[in-house]
Amino acid sequence: MHNWRPRVVAERPTADLAAATDAAAALLTALGLDLTDEGLVETPGRMAATLLEMTSSPPFELTTFPNDEGYDELVMVRDIPVRSVCEHHVLPFVGVAHVGYLPGERILGLSKFARMVEFHARRPQTQERLTKRIADHLASALHPRGVGVVIHAEHTCMSIRGALAVGARTTTSALFGLLRDDPRTRSEFLALTRGA
Ligand SMILES: Nc1nc2c(ncn2[C@@H]2O[C@H](COP(=O)(O)OP(=O)(O)OP(=O)(O)O)[C@@H](O)[C@H]2O)c(=O)[nH]1
Numbered sequence: 001m002h003n004w005r006p007r008v009v010a011e012r013p014t015a016d017l018a019a020a021t022d023a024a025a026a027l028l029t030a031l032g033l034d035l036t037d038e039g040l041v042e043t044p045g046r047m048a049a050t051l052l053e054m055t056s057s058p059p060f061e062l063t064t065f066p067n068d069e070g071y072d073e074l075v076m077v078r079d080i081p082v083r084s085v086c087e088h089h090v091l092p093f094v095g096v097a098h099v100g101y102l103p104g105e106r107i108l109g110l111s112k113f114a115r116m117v118e119f120h121a122r123r124p125q126t127q128e129r130l131t132k133r134i135a136d137h138l139a140s141a142l143h144p145r146g147v148g149v150v151i152h153a154e155h156t157c158m159s160i161r162g163a164l165a166v167g168a169r170t171t172t173s174a175l176f177g178l179l180r181d182d183p184r185t186r187s188e189f190l191a192l193t194r195g196a
């Protein structure tokens with residue numbers, strides 16, 4: 001009945017796209033929609049593929065290098081795009097992450113900051129948990145002297161419905177080590193997250 005085939009199928013071994021398509025059709029029908037309507041015929045398949053795409057993480061490998069020069073100042077990647085899905089309404093939240101660390105013996109390939117954010121973002125969750133997981137991952141992979149993650153995001157579940165707070169942004173942060181405990185490093189990091 002549904003001929004539409006997704007162009008991009010994200011990986012998740014336990015996903016059953018055919019069953020998800022049938023379930024999406026049942027949901028839309030239960031909501032009173034007529035799926036024989038021309039524009040809706042392929043919608044269940046698109047819905048299933050879209051939800052799978054939005055909640056599946058691309059795999060990646062962390063590449064680290066020895067900190068040969070003994071670089072000991074802050075490394076920071078700002079304005080990394082965040083696209084995730086809130087676990088309460090399965091609606092997107094979208095924003096940016098700023099990720100920084102104070103290196104110890106290893107440094108991280110710069111692109112891996114963005115890959116790490118994308119990896120953790122692509123699943124239903126809260127912004128708080130996402131922030132903490134990125135910081136935990138960086139800390140366990142690098143054993144740095146400090147880690148900081150700040151995310152600013154708009155949650156569509158409270159902007160396009162419900163509270164209708166269009167433009168309201170939520171800020172979360174996770175700070176470890178010297179970025180949490182040393183006042184100078186902490187304020188340098190937080191100033192950089194504000195664009196200074
Ligand atoms: N702390 C936190 N809350 C979130 C996040 N994403 C969505 N929420 C909130 O989850 C809550 C769910 O509240 P409920 O009262 O169970 O759901 P609801 O009736 O749809 O609530 P409204 O959104 O106020 O209409 C809402 O307040 C959402 O704003 C998140 O990342 N972190």
Ligand SMILES: [Zn+2]
Pocket residue numbers: 086087088089090091155157158
């Ligand atoms: Zn929500």
